Each structure stands twice: as C-alpha cells, then as structure tokens.
Amino acid sequence: MTERTRSRIQAAEMGFLRRVAGVSLRDKVRSSVIREGLRVEPLLLRVERSQLRWFGHLVRMPPGRLPREVFQARPAGKRPRGRPRTGWRDYISWLAWEHLGIPQSELVDVARERNVWGSLLELLPPRPDHG
Structure with a gap:
C-alpha cells in the first residue's frame, strides 16, 4: 500500500469519524481524542x-x-519495464x-x-x- 493510499484512507476515515462525533475541523479536536471518545481503533x-x-x-x-x-x-514470463x-x-x-x-x-x-x-x-x- 503506497503512502498516498494510506493517507487517503486515513483522511476518509477521520472525515467519517468527525461526522459521527459531531465535530468539525474548526473545533480543532485531535483525531486521537475523537477515536478515544468513539472507542474505535x-x-x-x-x-x-x-x-x-x-x-x-x-x-x-x-x-x-x-x-x-x-x-x-512464482509467475513466469517477462515483466514490464520500470x-x-x-x-x-x-x-x-x-x-x-x-x-x-x-x-x-x-x-x-x-x-x-x-x-x-x-x-x-x-x-x-x-x-x-x-x-
């Protein structure tokens, strides 16, 4: 999994958790605090x-x-370049x-x-x- 994919997953997850918790980004509540409050990993x-x-x-x-x-x-054959x-x-x-x-x-x-x-x-x- 690329770092970009990981970052996108985390952003989508936190967007969802913020909505569930009723908190916006303007409230400046840390992600870890939201996760603790909702008891999710x-x-x-x-x-x-x-x-x-x-x-x-x-x-x-x-x-x-x-x-x-x-x-x-172990697949055989030629691999693409790069x-x-x-x-x-x-x-x-x-x-x-x-x-x-x-x-x-x-x-x-x-x-x-x-x-x-x-x-x-x-x-x-x-x-x-x-x-």
Missing part, C-alpha cells in the same frame, strides 16, 4: 492486523490448498518488520508457530474495549 491498524493474521493462517495451511498454492506460485509493483508478500514482510521487528528471513518460520504468531500479533497496539 484506526482503520489501517485493523486492516494490517487482519492481513498479518491471514498470513499466519496461509503459512500453516496444508499443501494442496488453493490459497496456499496461489501464495507460493520498477516492479510491490507484491502482497513484500508488503507483509514490511508490515512484520515495521510492527513486530521480524526480519524477512525468519518470517515464515515464526508464522508457522501458531502460539508464537498469535502472541506477537497481540503486541500490536491494543484495540479499544467495546464495553
């Missing part, structure tokens, strides 16, 4: 947590399952390094251990309690 954090959770599930799938086969496939687009695998590696500090070389081995992977995902910033 940032949308991007929720998406990233879900993607990392799915990656762990994908790595632990038995051989022969279609999602795993697609994940492990910089290659960032693939999902590269994005997940970046997320794991950025949020959990796991290097790309150890990522699959760590994700195969269900208990370890689950405890690492719990280290991500906590979800606000909805109670």
Whole structure:
C-alpha cells in the first residue's frame, strides 16, 4: 500500500469519524481524542492486523490448498519495464518488520508457530474495549 493510499484512507476515515462525533475541523479536536471518545481503533491498524493474521493462517495451511498454492506460485514470463509493483508478500514482510521487528528471513518460520504468531500479533497496539 503506497503512502498516498494510506493517507487517503486515513483522511476518509477521520472525515467519517468527525461526522459521527459531531465535530468539525474548526473545533480543532485531535483525531486521537475523537477515536478515544468513539472507542474505535484506526482503520489501517485493523486492516494490517487482519492481513498479518491471514498470513499466519496461509503459512500453516496444508499443501494442496488453493490459497496456499496461489501464495507460493512464482509467475513466469517477462515483466514490464520500470520498477516492479510491490507484491502482497513484500508488503507483509514490511508490515512484520515495521510492527513486530521480524526480519524477512525468519518470517515464515515464526508464522508457522501458531502460539508464537498469535502472541506477537497481540503486541500490536491494543484495540479499544467495546464495553
């Protein structure tokens, strides 16, 4: 996900949350205060947590399952000129390094251990309690 896309998602999310909270930009209320008041976590954090959770599930799938086969496939053929687009695998590696500090070389081995992977995902910033 590009920085521009991330920024657009955050702006759209905060526009929605401001309307729900009944606050305008002129009121000069911080986004974090609005999120705390509504007890919601940032949308991007929720998406990233879900993607990392799915990656762990994908790595632990038995051989022969279609999602795993697609994940492990390496397409053949010529690529277009220029910089290659960032693939999902590269994005997940970046997320794991950025949020959990796991290097790309150890990522699959760590994700195969269900208990370890689950405890690492719990280290991500906590979800606000909805109670």
